[in-house]
Amino acid sequence: MVKSREWSRKTREDVITLHRKGNDYKKIAKMLNIPRETIGSIIRKFKAKGTVEMLPGCGRKKMLQTSTVVRYLKRRVEKSPRVTAEELRKDLSDVGTEVSAQTIRRTLRNEGLHARTPRRTPLLSPKNTKSRLQYAKSHVDKPQKFWDSVLWTDETKLELFGPMDQRYVWRRKNKAYEEKNTLPTVNHGGGSIMLWGCFASAGTGKLQRLQGTMNSLQYQEILDDNVMQSVTNLRLGRRWTFQQDNDPKHTSTSIRAWLQIKGWNILEWPSQSPDLNPIENLWWDLKKAVAVRKPKNVTELEAFAHDEWAKIPVDRCKTLVSSYASRLKAVITVEGCCTKY
Template identity: 35%
Template sequence: MVSQFGSVGYTIMGKTADLTVVQKIIIDTLHKEGKPQTFIAKEAGCSQSAVSKHVNRKLSGRKKCGRKRCTTNRENRSLMRIVKQNPLKNLRELHKEWTEVGVKASRATTHRRVKEFGYSCRIPLVKPLLNHRQHQRCLTWAKEKKNWTVAQWSKVLFSDESKFCILFGNQGPRVWRKGGEAHSPSCLKSSVKFPQSVMIWGAMSSAGVGPLCFLKTKVTAPVYQEILEHFMLPSADQLFEDADFIFQQDLAAAHTAKSTKSWLNDHGVGVLDWPANSPDLNPIGNLWGIVKRNMRNKRPKNVDELKATVKETWASIPPQQCHKLITSMPRPIEAVIKAKGAPTNIYMYSK
């Protein structure tokens, strides 16, 4: 049957077919005009039940019918409170605590509800533990440095230590294999319990990077002063020449020892005040991450090859990259102020 709107109604196996876009427009138009459903069905070329379902679905806001949910909105909100109170709980613990209050739901349902809230299970980031006093100290420092210019930050020689392993991180090649080949020798990746590693001290400024120091022993105050003598001062001469500079270091015990302070004063080195446990603020931390990412496809076989690879990769860092990191200093400072002194996610790197 053809209506005045030019639509055709039809049935398939005695069952009304899905409405076309034109039919839906006709139904909506005539329904707004107050026409009865029998008249609308005749004009749209469909059954009256199809008209009724379309009108009722639109009024109720439902797009489709489906199985009734086994949990109520109130029960779902209680699960959300459980997740918010302790986000470190695993799915089994969440399900147990939720069902202990009388909610009848499976673990799969619990998982679906948590995902509906927008949560995903991820490995938590590791950040330094800061107490309230350290939060306030970091916030105060960030507010003091908020208006520093790029020219001021370019006068700072940033320093830090980082550990490099022959097998570091979870990066590396993947393997194509068939079912049952998981333990095949050609599909295995070798691992060692205690991989060989080196600890490195380095420094950088807006002008580039300085020479690396490979640490052989624990860094005590005397050892650190040797590092300052043979690596920090040459880095400053290389990057600043005769210009004044400010030295940045964290608050490790060897750095804040009285003998170290005396050494710095005797050599006329000004030290930048620095908040405790705040690696997110140090741009050299991001530079360590860049070096490690650039080394992912390299496979040193021993410590000597590892040192050579680190040296080569470090030396290949262009001054433009260092300058870019220095010009980004306002970003972590703004993030610290926004977080009220708490750890931020601006500099993401692996120590």
């Protein structure tokens, strides 16, 4: 039954005042523009309880009334986030508290704890964690001018029908498999391309498609064709710094020797640290922008990628680099573990 409207205290007091003056229900209802049934209800309540105040309801009480049980649930999920509501229900049942799994979910939600899909992060070994922390501490006080002169680089994969092409659909029950409500899938994303790209605080640099499986020799050719041109276009100056991750192709003996000959200043890099490379944010932007254009084949996929890469605003690049110290501070705060970046 839907709860009826609660009239203000003044309105209820006016009803009682008019009733005491000898007015009948019909007349009071007309004077106050209130249904006659409501007038009767207010007067009967006053006669029975001697007040016009709203009284506590008599609805169903909470199944989990004790703060001890609620504290137990909170401690349990904070210590073991993967525990299920059904497992918690069994735990409470073993000690004599019978509640449903749904009641447990509702209680935890009321306490600000919600079931969510866990974020995917790189698997960090103790060595990785130590290396990340050391990197953050040794670079956190670098001046902004240094970060503005870094050329950030990386590779990424774009799929023709990748995860960025997913959408929600509005549908009725039992209509999930109607053609208009489905998202066709194909093996291996229906075709894909690998891209190498770079950027700096001043904007995006060169973007190049990789052909076949990249090895150290192809990587060397990509750097030779793109890095110095990007450095010039972005006006990084003579004291610029080159960043790359620790992919084996990037750190092979031949590449290290080649980089030494080039004389580039190389930014030391901790393994398993995509959250420390701001180009990952630009890859996300690029994939979203390309997905919106719905390329029909790999040729369009590559063309759209180059087009959207060039459209990325300089302000976006500048913001990512200017906030780099925040990434380092976040790593220090979590003692080398993964961060939200």
